[in-house]
Structures are given as C-alpha cells and as structure tokens.
Amino acid sequence: MAADLKVSRLTKVRRLMRRGSSNSSARSASIAKEQQHSPPALNSRQPRRSASLTKLAEVKEQQLHCLDSTDGAVQTNNNNEHRRGSATASQPTADRRSETLLSGARQPGTATSSTSALIDLPTPVSQKPQPILTVEEPTPDPIAPARTSADDHTEDARESLDLAHPLPSPQQSSVRSRPIAGTVRRQSLVNSSNARVVKSLLDQEQRPTTASSQEGYFAPSTFDPNMMHRKIWVKRPGASATLVQIREDDLVDDVRDMILRKYANSLGRTFDAPDLTLRIVPRDASRDRERLLEPEEEICRTLDHYFAGGQHVDEALLIDIPQRRTPKPSPRAGPGHQYPYNFDEPSRPVENGTDYFGTAAMAHSPAALTTVSHDSRASHATQNPAQHPHDRAMAVLTTGVVPPLPSPGGRTRTHQVARPRTTRTHTSSPTTIVNPGFSTRPSRQRRDSTASDSRPGNPATTRLKRRPQTDKPRHPQPQTASPPPRPKRPARESADPSPPPRSSRDTLSAPIHGPARQLSPPINVLIVEDNIINLKLLEAFMKRLKVRWATAMNGRAAVDKWRGGGFHLVLMDIQLPIMSGLEATKEIRRLERVNGIGVFSLNGPASSGTPGVGGHAAAGGAADGAADAESGGHIVGEEDRLEAEKLFKSPVIIVALTASSLQSDRHEALAAGCNDFLTKPVNFVWLERKVKEWGCMQALIDFDGWRKWKHFSEDQVTPKAIDKSQKNAAARPAVDEKQENERETGRGRKEEGAAGARGAGSDGSAEAGERDGSEIRENEEAEAETETEDHAQR
Amino acid sequence: MARATDHPEDRVSHADHTGSPIQIELTDGMQSEEGSTGLPEAGDAIDTATFEQILEMDEDEDEREFSKSIVFDFFQQAEATFDKMDAALETRDLEQLSQLGHFLKGSSATLGLTKVKDSCEKIQHFGANKDETGTRDEPDDDVCLKRLRKTIEQAKQEFHDVEKVLRRFYHDE
Numbered sequence: 001m002a003a004d005l006k007v008s009r010l011t012k013v014r015r016l017m018r019r020g021s022s023n024s025s026a027r028s029a030s031i032a033k034e035q036q037h038s039p040p041a042l043n044s045r046q047p048r049r050s051a052s053l054t055k056l057a058e059v060k061e062q063q064l065h066c067l068d069s070t071d072g073a074v075q076t077n078n079n080n081e082h083r084r085g086s087a088t089a090s091q092p093t094a095d096r097r098s099e100t101l102l103s104g105a106r107q108p109g110t111a112t113s114s115t116s117a118l119i120d121l122p123t124p125v126s127q128k129p130q131p132i133l134t135v136e137e138p139t140p141d142p143i144a145p146a147r148t149s150a151d152d153h154t155e156d157a158r159e160s161l162d163l164a165h166p167l168p169s170p171q172q173s174s175v176r177s178r179p180i181a182g183t184v185r186r187q188s189l190v191n192s193s194n195a196r197v198v199k200s201l202l203d204q205e206q207r208p209t210t211a212s213s214q215e216g217y218f219a220p221s222t223f224d225p226n227m228m229h230r231k232i233w234v235k236r237p238g239a240s241a242t243l244v245q246i247r248e249d250d251l252v253d254d255v256r257d258m259i260l261r262k263y264a265n266s267l268g269r270t271f272d273a274p275d276l277t278l279r280i281v282p283r284d285a286s287r288d289r290e291r292l293l294e295p296e297e298e299i300c301r302t303l304d305h306y307f308a309g310g311q312h313v314d315e316a317l318l319i320d321i322p323q324r325r326t327p328k329p330s331p332r333a334g335p336g337h338q339y340p341y342n343f344d345e346p347s348r349p350v351e352n353g354t355d356y357f358g359t360a361a362m363a364h365s366p367a368a369l370t371t372v373s374h375d376s377r378a379s380h381a382t383q384n385p386a387q388h389p390h391d392r393a394m395a396v397l398t399t400g401v402v403p404p405l406p407s408p409g410g411r412t413r414t415h416q417v418a419r420p421r422t423t424r425t426h427t428s429s430p431t432t433i434v435n436p437g438f439s440t441r442p443s444r445q446r447r448d449s450t451a452s453d454s455r456p457g458n459p460a461t462t463r464l465k466r467r468p469q470t471d472k473p474r475h476p477q478p479q480t481a482s483p484p485p486r487p488k489r490p491a492r493e494s495a496d497p498s499p500p501p502r503s504s505r506d507t508l509s510a511p512i513h514g515p516a517r518q519l520s521p522p523i524n525v526l527i528v529e530d531n532i533i534n535l536k537l538l539e540a541f542m543k544r545l546k547v548r549w550a551t552a553m554n555g556r557a558a559v560d561k562w563r564g565g566g567f568h569l570v571l572m573d574i575q576l577p578i579m580s581g582l583e584a585t586k587e588i589r590r591l592e593r594v595n596g597i598g599v600f601s602l603n604g605p606a607s608s609g610t611p612g613v614g615g616h617a618a619a620g621g622a623a624d625g626a627a628d629a630e631s632g633g634h635i636v637g638e639e640d641r642l643e644a645e646k647l648f649k650s651p652v653i654i655v656a657l658t659a660s661s662l663q664s665d666r667h668e669a670l671a672a673g674c675n676d677f678l679t680k681p682v683n684f685v686w687l688e689r690k691v692k693e694w695g696c697m698q699a700l701i702d703f704d705g706w707r708k709w710k711h712f713s714e715d716q717v718t719p720k721a722i723d724k725s726q727k728n729a730a731a732r733p734a735v736d737e738k739q740e741n742e743r744e745t746g747r748g749r750k751e752e753g754a755a756g757a758r759g760a761g762s763d764g765s766a767e768a769g770e771r772d773g774s775e776i777r778e779n780e781e782a783e784a785e786t787e788t789e790d791h792a793q794r
Numbered sequence: 795m796a797r798a799t800d801h802p803e804d805r806v807s808h809a810d811h812t813g814s815p816i817q818i819e820l821t822d823g824m825q826s827e828e829g830s831t832g833l834p835e836a837g838d839a840i841d842t843a844t845f846e847q848i849l850e851m852d853e854d855e856d857e858r859e860f861s862k863s864i865v866f867d868f869f870q871q872a873e874a875t876f877d878k879m880d881a882a883l884e885t886r887d888l889e890q891l892s893q894l895g896h897f898l899k900g901s902s903a904t905l906g907l908t909k910v911k912d913s914c915e916k917i918q919h920f921g922a923n924k925d926e927t928g929t930r931d932e933p934d935d936d937v938c939l940k941r942l943r944k945t946i947e948q949a950k951q952e953f954h955d956v957e958k959v960l961r962r963f964y965h966d967e
Contacts, residue, residue, distance in 0.1 A: 532871065533867055534900055537848065544851065575896055659896070659900050681841070
C-alpha cells in the first residue's frame with residue numbers, strides 16, 4: 001500500500017517535471033528530454049529512499065530514452081485516466097515542486113546524470129534552494145524526484161496498482177499545463193467527474209497541439225472544450241446567484257430556457273422564456289455599461305467579452321421579469337358571489353416576489369464586479385469557504401441586503417425564537433436540500449424581517465466593492481466542479497412579502513418585540529381543532545409567528561367565535577365533534593352571505609368613519625331598514641345578524657386541516673367554502689406560508705382598517721381609546737387587564753369597529769365588547785388554558 | 795420534480811407516509827443534523843421531519859420543555875384513547891371506534907408517529923365499515939370488528955414501541 005502511494009507520487013512528480021520542461025523550454029522535445037534526465041540531481045537532495053523506489057528505478061532505466069515529453073504526457077493521461085478526475089489536492093504543491101525540479105535540472109552538469117543518479121543517493125545536492133521543497137511537499141517523500149523519468153513499464157505497473165487502489169492520491173491533473181504564478185494552493189475540490197473537463201479546458205491553452213496518435217481512445221486531450229457544457233451564474237435581483245448549465249454555443253434565448261428550468265418553482269411557473277430579460281453588469285463599469293442581453297446573442301461570447309477570465313459568482317447575470325399585474329381581484333367583489341375562492345397557485349404573491357407588494361422588496365442591484373478566473377468553473381472555488389474569500393457574500397448576508405438564506409443543514413433551534421424554521425420546505429422541493437454539509441455557513445442567520453427594510457437601496461453599496469484584479473485565473477487554484485453552495489431558494493427569499501400592514505404593527509410594537517414582529521401580518525387566527533395535541537402545537541406555532549389567535553374545539557364554538565368578528569384566518573380541522581369543520585365552514589359562509597360581508601360591502605369605508613350606525617343597529621339586534629340596506633337587500637334574520645359588523649371586512653379565509661390524504665376530502669372541503677387546505681401533519685413551513693399569504697391578503701383587503709390601525713398606533717393612547725377602555729372596564733369588570741391592554745395596543749382596527757358598536761352606548765354594545773375581549777387574545781399571554789376559555793360556547 | 799411539491803394538493807397527493815419524495819428528501823437532508831440532536835432513532839416509526847419541527851419549537855434544547863409536554867400529553871391521550879377503543883370494541887360501537895381512530899390519527903400524525911398514525915387510519919376505516927384503505931365498503935360488522943381488534947392491538951404495540959423510544963429520548967424511563 002505504502003509502496004503504491006509512493007509509486008504514484010513518483011509518477012506524478014515525474015509528470016510534473018515533464019510539464020515544467022515543456023513550459024519552460026517551449027516544448028522542444030530535445031530540451032524536455034534533457035530535462036527529464038535532470039531529476040536525479042534533485043533526488044540527491046533527498047536523504048531517504050525507499051525500497052520500492054529502488055526497484056522501480058531499474059525499470060526506468062531501460063526506457064528512459066524512448067520518452068518524449070509529449071508522449072509521456074499523453075501516456076500519463078491515458079494511464080491515469082481514472083485518477084485524473086480525483087481532486088488535485090497536491091496540485092499546487094506539485095507545481096511548485098516541479099518548478100524547483102526544473103530549475104534544478106537546468107543546472108549544467110546535472111542534466112546528464114539522470115540514470116546513474118537515480119541509484120546513488122549521496123549525489124551532490126543541487127544548487128537550488130531547498131526550503132521550498134521541504135515546505136511545499138505534501139508528503140515528505142524523498143523518492144519522488146527520482147522517479148521523474150520513469151518509463152512505460154513503471155507506468156503500467158503503477159496503473160495496475162492504481163486500479164487496485166483507486167485511492168484519491170494527490171493528483172497533478174492539470175498541473176502540467178498550468179502556468180505557475182502567484183500563490184500556490186494546496187487543495188482542490190475538483191470532482192473526479194469534472195477534473196478532466198477542467199483540465200482539458202486549461203490545457204487547451206498551453207497545449208494546442210497534442211500528438212493524437214499517441215492518445216488512447218479516451219484520452220482527455222481529445223476532449224474538445226467547445227463541445228462542453230458550461231455553467232454561468234445568474235440570479236434574480238437581490239437574490240442569490242445560481243448556476244445554469246448551457247452549451248458553449250447557446251444563445252441568450254437558450255439561457256432563458258435554462259433559467260426557467262432552474263427556477264422551476266418560481267419563474268418557471270409563471271413565465272415563459274421570452275418574458276425574461278437578462279441584464280449583464282460589466283465588470284469594468286467604466287468601459288462597458290450595464291445592458292440587456294439580446295436573445296440572439298451568443299452568451300458565451302458575451303460573457304467572455306465582459307468577464308475576461310471567467311464569470312464570477314458576483315457577476316451573475318441578472319434575471320429581470322416583467323412586472324406583473326396587480327393582484328387578483330379580491331375573493332368576492334360583489335355580494336352574492338361564490339365563496340370558495342381558491343387562490344390560484346401560480347399567482348401567489350409569495351412566489352412572485354415583487355408583484356404583490358411592489359418592487360421595493362427586491363432591490364435591483366448591480367452585481368458586484370469581481371473577477372476570478374477564466375473558466376467559469378473556476379469560480380466555483382468560492383465553494384470552499386476556507387480558501388476563497390466569501391466576503392461579498394458575507395457582506396450581503398450580514399447587511400441583510402439579500403436575506404440570509406437558510407442553509408440546508410443549518411436549521412438551528414436555539415438562536416431564534418421569533419419564528420418557525422423555514423429552511424426545509426418553503427418549496428418542499430427536493431432540490432432545496434443540497435449540500436447538507438454546508439451547515440456551517442453563516443447564512444444560517446436566516447432572513448429575518450429586517451431584510452425587507454434594508455433591502456431597497458443599499459445592495460449596491462455593499463456589493464460594489466471591487467476586488468482587486470488579481471491574476472487569480474492563473475493560479476493553480478483548486479478547481480471544483482461540485483455544485484456550488486447554492487442558496488436554497490434564491491427566488492423565494494426575495495419574494496418574502498413584506499406587507500404594508502406589518503409596518504403598522506411594527507411601529508406599534510417594535511420597541512417591545514423587535515423585528516420579529518414584522519414577520520407576520522397583523523391578523524387574527526382562529527384555530528379550530530379538537531385534538532389537544534394539535535391544538536397546542538398550532539398555538540405554539542402561532543405564538544412564534546406572533547400573530548394573535550383564538551381557539552375553538554368544535555365547529556359550533558368556531559362559528560360562535562367567528563361571529564365575534566375580527567378573524568382573518570380560520571384553521572379548521574375538518575372532523576370535529578358537535579359540528580364538523582365542513583358544517584362550520586358552511587355556516588360561516590352562509591352568515592357571511594346573508595350579512596353581505598364582502599370586500600366592498602356597503603358598510604365599508606364610507607360608513608366606517610361614522611361610528612355607531614351599523615354597529616348600533618347590529619347591537620340592538622334589530623333588522624331594521626338600515627340593516628336591510630347594509631346587507632345588500634337581504635333580510636337578515638335576527639339570529640343570523642352579525643354583531644359588530646365592522647369587524648367583518650371581508651369573508652374570512654378558511655384553511656381546512658385534514659389528516660386525510662383522500663382527494664375527495666379536499667374537494668369536499670373546498671366545496672364547503674374553505675379557501676385552502678393543509679394536510680396533517682401540518683408542515684409548519686407551509687402553515688407559515690398560508691398565514692402570511694392569506695393574512696397579507698386580508699390585511700390588504702382591509703386596508704381601511706389597517707390605515708386606521710396605523711393611525712391609531714401612531715398616537716397610541718388616544719383619548720378615545722382611554723375613554724373606551726375605561727368604559728369597557730366599567731361595563732364588564734370581569735374582563736381582565738390583559739385584554740384591555742391588548743385592545744389598546746394591538747387592535748386598532750378592531751378597536752375602530754368595536755368603537756362603532758359601543759360608541760352609541762346602546763345596551764348591546766357591552767355584549768359585543770365582551771365577546772370581543774374574551775376571544776381575542778394577545779399571543780404573548782398564550783397558554784394551554786385555551787380550551788377552557790370559551791365564552792362563546794356557553 | 796421540484797415543482798410538483800409546491801402546491802399543497804401535490805404535496806398531499808404524494809404525502810403518504812411510505813414514499814413521498816418530499817419527505818424522504820427532507821429526512822435525508824436532516825440526517826446530518828439528527829446525529830447531533832440525538833433525535834430518536836426509530837426507523838420509520840417516526841417521521842423525523844415532522845417530529846423535528848416540533849423539536850424546533852423548544853426554546854431550550856436540553857430541557858425540551860415544549861415538545862416534551864406535547865409528547866407526554868400524547869402518551870396520555872393515546873392510552874386514554876386505546877382504553878376507549880377497548881370499551882368500544884366491547885360494545886361493538888363501530889362508529890365510535892372510527893372516531894377514536896380518527897382522533898388519534900390526528901395527533902399521531904402531528905407528531906410524526908407514522909406507524910401509529912397508519913394504524914389509526916385503518917381503525918378509522920374499519921370502524922366506518924370500509925376496507926383498510928377506506929375505499930371499499932365492508933358491510934359485515936363482524937369482519938370489521940375482527941379487523942379492528944387486530945389493528946388496535948397492532949396500534950398499541952406500535953405506540954408502545956415508539957413510546958419507549960421517545961421516553962428514552964426525553965430521558966424518562
């Protein structure tokens with residue numbers, strides 16, 4: 001085993017030597033040969049020697065002369081075909097070494113002594129300075145230099161050995177042809193499958209002509225780089241870059257296709273290739289200017305033009321998408337419409353990022369301009385965080401310009417209490433779990449809400465720092481072809497809606513709760529679930545989402561609570577005792593219908609400014625003429641009359657929870673009037689998404705209420721509020737302090753509505769207020785007592 | 795592939811315990827972390843993805859207060875439900891059995907206790923005079939009861955198995 005290693009190392013070194021010679025001597029065969037003889041001089045430096053080496057040396061002697069440098073290289077290629085791919089861990093080292101060897105070889109007098117020198121160790125030490133050698137050698141194997149002119153026999157022997165032990169011995173794969181310059185790296189992440197590609201790309205420059213007659217049929221030098229696929233960086237503005245694979249002769253139009261494939265979950269759902277435009281941000285802003293790529297351009301040519309030396313990740317092409325239309329019309333534009341409103345998946349706001357809440361969420365930032373290497377693959381070296389500066393990425397992450405991307409394995413449980421982990425399944429797509437090994441990336445500081453605040457504007461400042469142009473591409477820099485640490489969902493991240501409603505809440509509660517508050521829309525969720533286990537979990541989850549919630553353990557209670565008003569979202573278990581979730585849903589829909597609750601109810605913005613009218617009537621429980629008018633002409637039976645009507649700005653969103661995997665159950669739920677459904681076990685990521693989506697939508701619908709709320713929050717303790725809370729407290733002393741607080745601080749909107757009911761001072765107002773107070777709980781005070789707390793049930 | 799899972803409907807349609815690509819994928823992705831968190835190794839009895847998201851709710855990874863309370867509540871609930879099932883078996887109350895099965899299915903699904911959940915689903919179906927998958931009717935009460943008896947025993951066994959694992963996980967043995 002040890003011998004094997006040594007042998008391979010020897011061969012490697014020998015090859016290095018050849019390569020070095022070819023470089024330095026302008027590929028003159030004779031010179032190269034001469035140089036090959038030189039290694040012995042080096043050998044002499046090494047005091048130790050191993051038995052295996054000596055053996056090999058014998059063979060070497062015979063065929064030493066039939067080697068020509070080019071031949072040797074080719075043969076090496078052939079022989080090492082299978083190993084070439086393996087990471088060139090020692091490549092740089094080898095590089096350096098070969099250099100040293102080479103220079104040693106040039107010393108007059110040593111050049112001719114090759115064969116004999118191999119055997120006798122104590123040959124005079126070469127003049128070359130030694131420190132380099134010792135320092136750089138990956139393994140202080142003295143034997144190596146001696147091998148430099150090993151012949152075919154050795155090759156064969158080694159090959160078989162290698163086959164037997166395909167261990168990832170340090171390879172010199174691309175060393176031969178690579179220019180030696182600058183710093184030397186010792187590691188490479190080149191994947192075995194790609195190293196060859198990388199190599200042939202690199203080799204191409206230095207060795208335009210190779211003796212094809214000498215090559216094996218799968219000799220790598222026949223590999224035409226032009227036939228290869230190439231990967232280019234693209235990204236959505238403000239999001240993280242990703243690679244798409246293209247062919248060398250692809251047009252921009254083809255690239256768009258590939259992009260859509262890559263962004264299958266976001267862009268691919270909504271857009272066709274012609275919809276996309278690609279922007280290129282030149283590295284040198286002074287010379288070129290940012291521009292759109294035309295579909296018929298040859299992408300590779302363009303890239304090469306703009307990014308000489310290869311495209312770096314920071315130079316990703318920007319994917320622009322057309323501005324989409326405004327969100328779909330609200331569920332029920334007019335009274336009497338169909339209730340079931342299944343939000344069409346492709347138009348989800350969350351998915352499409354900019355559209356729902358404007359472009360502010362996505363900063364269109366010029367890509368940072370940096371350069372790394374010629375081959376686009378070379379830029380993958382960034383994958384190795386230890387080796388390659390990740391600074392810009394870090395800057396992005398830490399400044400929140402681009403929301404930090406949850407890393408695959410990086411789901412920490414401790415550091416963040418404000419919200420649920422979203423890493424896993426925002427897309428639930430398998431592709432999101434790439435490279436679990438990268439769990440240590442700093443990106444695990446997941447996006448949090450501050451991202452949306454800081455996003456507009458500043459990306460440019462943080463990212464435009466130009467990296468000094470170095471001769472990076474010339475470095476024997478580790479090449480890697482394994483997939484880059486792709487952010488999990490570039491598109492999604494930036495798509496995180498930051499609804500206007502949030503800000504209202506932020507201003508309200510930010511001092512207390514910090515940014516976590518911004519994460520969810522200011523909505524109120526009713527959880528209907530009969531199983532205490534599930535209930536507890538959902539409650540805990542709501543708590544984390546920082547949304548308010550109330551609970552009901554059966555369908556009847558759910559309807560009653562809903563009648564209290566103020567709910568935006570109902571998570572409805574389908575199979576419930578007393579009244580099933582479906583029945584409850586139907587009942588709610590029916591009540592909404594007869595009460596004319598809709599987005600543009602006659603009762604809406606106009607009358608909300610005049611507290612007391614609708615609420616008063618409602619509180620009185622009288623279906624008088626005014627009530628008729630309000631409900632769109634329906635005669636609303638007394639029992640169906642919703643009190644505190646102002647709390648019903650729009651039909652509530654009902655999301656069915658079902659443990660059933662049967663499709664029919666789902667259809668049933670939708671038919672009953674549910675807007676959406678989730679299956680148990682509820683995936684929290686999904687749940688969060690639903691809450692956000694629907695909640696944001698509701699918050700938008702209820703813009704009026706939100707505005708009031710905002711207004712309210714600006715001067716938090718208005719006389720009116722104090723007045724009211726005092727009044728309420730007087731009216732029902734039982735109401736505890738927390739509820740009062742909650743009303744004061746959190747629920748401006750509700751406040752407004754409740755004010756309408758109570759403001760008139762009618763008898764019914766107290767009742768309305770009481771229900772209101774008892775049902776709406778501020779999330780902070782959440783406990784397991786929920787199931788008992790159910791005023792409406794009695 | 796990726797997009798197939800993006801819609802809840804898709805997700806659900808794949809989401810049987812046996813082979814959802816999503817779930818498998820997730821579980822795989824989490825493997826590395828599981829090692830560090832000491833998530834109970836219970837084979838396919840526990841869906842790690844689901845259970846893990848409960849663990850994530852814990853504020854303190856040592857105490858695991860929240861998840862522990864949930865899990866131990868579930869133990870109680872399961873025991874109580876099994877008792878009720880036994881009673882219902884005696885009275886041949888199929889409907890009650892179906893409801894109980896559904897009930898326990900809900901919470902076991904939430905915890906990711908896959909095996910228990912599956913058995914409970916069967917109980918639910920058998921109790922509803924259906925076959926195992928709930929697709930065909932099985933009018934014969936005796937057949938259903940017989941199946942129920944067997945399945946309930948199985949569910950109990952599965953529950954106790956997983957209970958052991960979980961108790962060990964929470965250092966409560």
